[in-house]
Amino acid sequence: MSFDVGPYELPLVSPMVTSYRSIESRRGVLVSLAEGRLTGWGDACPMVGWSRSSLNEVTNQLTVAAARFGSEPLDDVLDMLAAVPEARAALAGAVYDLSAQRAGIPLARLLADTAVERVRVNASIGATETDRAVDEASQAVTAGFTTLKLKVGAASPAVDVARVGAIRRAVGDDVEIRLDANGAWDVDTAIETLHRLADSGVAFCEEPTAGIDAIATVGSQSSVPVAVDESARTVDDIARALSSGAINVVVVKPQALGGPDVAMRAIDLARTAGATAVVTSMIDSAIGVAHAVHVAAAAGSEVAHGVATSMLLADDVARGLPIEDGHVVVPTRPGLGVSPT
Ligand SMILES: [Mg+2]
Structure with a gap:
């Protein structure tokens, strides 16, 4: 070999x-x-x-x-x-x-017998200015996305609350809105801001503050569920976050955790704890994204995953997996189903 x-x-x-x-x-x-x-x-x-x-x-x-x-x-x-x-x-x-x-067999089936054939994906709304963010969100929903992800924490909480509220009014109640603060808020600001965001029907907020213990503190006092991403970089970290009982969602990056087998261990821990695992790619090449798609399919749930990142690249090593109607269709060919062109 x-x-x-x-x-x-x-x-x-x-x-x-x-x-x-x-x-x-x-x-x-x-x-x-x-x-x-x-x-x-x-x-x-x-x-x-x-x-x-x-x-x-x-x-x-x-x-x-x-x-x-x-x-x-x-x-x-x-x-x-x-x-x-x-x-x-x-x-x-x-x-x-x-x-x-x-x-x-497809890689997803090797990872789990119960792998699904289509993976629901979230659209990432990049615009920070409210009118443009509303336009982007409306276009994503028209294109078939049912889950939107927004970054928060860069502007003031008041601006974030207004932007999320405007998007909620524009897209209606059936679209899931999830947030990512990338650890921008301190604990008190996070609790207060999530309280104000709750009216907009936020599904969860990633990294409302920095660190597993601080995020758990926020989660224990917030009606908006909280998620760990960069604060939990290993399976042991994820286990510790889940054991708090106050963190409802874990972001699983196969690339950052060490590969598909490690990612599946994290997903199993989340499932056992009754938490949600959201699988995401990292603007890696089409090969890396396809690996994340197979792990997401193996996770087997209906949750939307963060694997729609290939459109951020102007060139790629291989033809990426197409996104249709807010879903990626998992290749049925044996293995990854994507190889360099
Ligand atoms: Mg994140």
């Missing part, structure tokens, strides 16, 4: 402004495992400002893994990559793609 690592750089449609720099492209590496006529694919695409590992570290670790692969047990090589989850996600992704191809 051959193990190859190849870099890519994909321009974004428009630059993404983070707290300390503007990103114009997404850079990552594809891992391929070839065996006979079959090739399994995985993606490592660390996000600057989010991931703890740089692309250099990810690439170096995968190069070491490639040298050890074949002469050492696979589990040992995957364990070696545990500290660099994006690298582990790429190798584990390629291994699972290849295994599903060998078994002649």
Whole structure:
């Protein structure tokens, strides 16, 4: 079996402004495992400002893994990559793609017998100005999306409350609205702002404040359910968040957790706790997004997942999975069903 690592750089449609720099492209590496006529694919695409590992570290670790692969047990090589989850996600992704191809079943079915065939996805409303955000939300609903996700916390709470309220009035009561504050508020501001947002029928708010314990405190005093995302970076973190009993939703990023198998452990924990798991991609390449889609399908629920990120890229390594009527249709071909063109 051959193990190859190849870099890519994909321009974004428009630059993404983070707290300390503007990103114009997404850079990552594809891992391929070839065996006979079959090739399994995985993606490592660390996000600057989010991931703890740089692309250099990810690439170096995968190069070491490639040298050890074949002469050492696979589990040992995957364990070696545990500290660099994006690298582990790429190798584990390629291994699972290849295994599903060998078994002649879609990857989602390899992960769970109960995998669904269509994954409902949320539309992300990027506009921050109220009139434009209302237009974007209305267009998304017309296109078939039934779940909208909005970022909050950058403007004042009053502006956020007005914007969410305007969108609710424009789209009606049947559309789910979820929020993401990315930890912007302190605990008291979060409780107060969520209280004011409750009238707009918010399904949940990701990271209303920063840190698992603080988010649980907000959740215990808020009628709007709360979710952990960047505050819970490992399966152990997710277990701790769920054990609080005050966090109702966990965001599961297969890329950031270390691959499809790790993501399924997080999803099982959420299910056992009676919480909702929302699977999301990270503006990774079409290979990484397809991996997230299969994990979302394996989660098997009707919840909308955050895997509609490919439209943010101006170019891609492969033809991405189309989004129709607010859903991604999971490929029925054996394996991942997406490979570089
Ligand atoms: Mg988030």
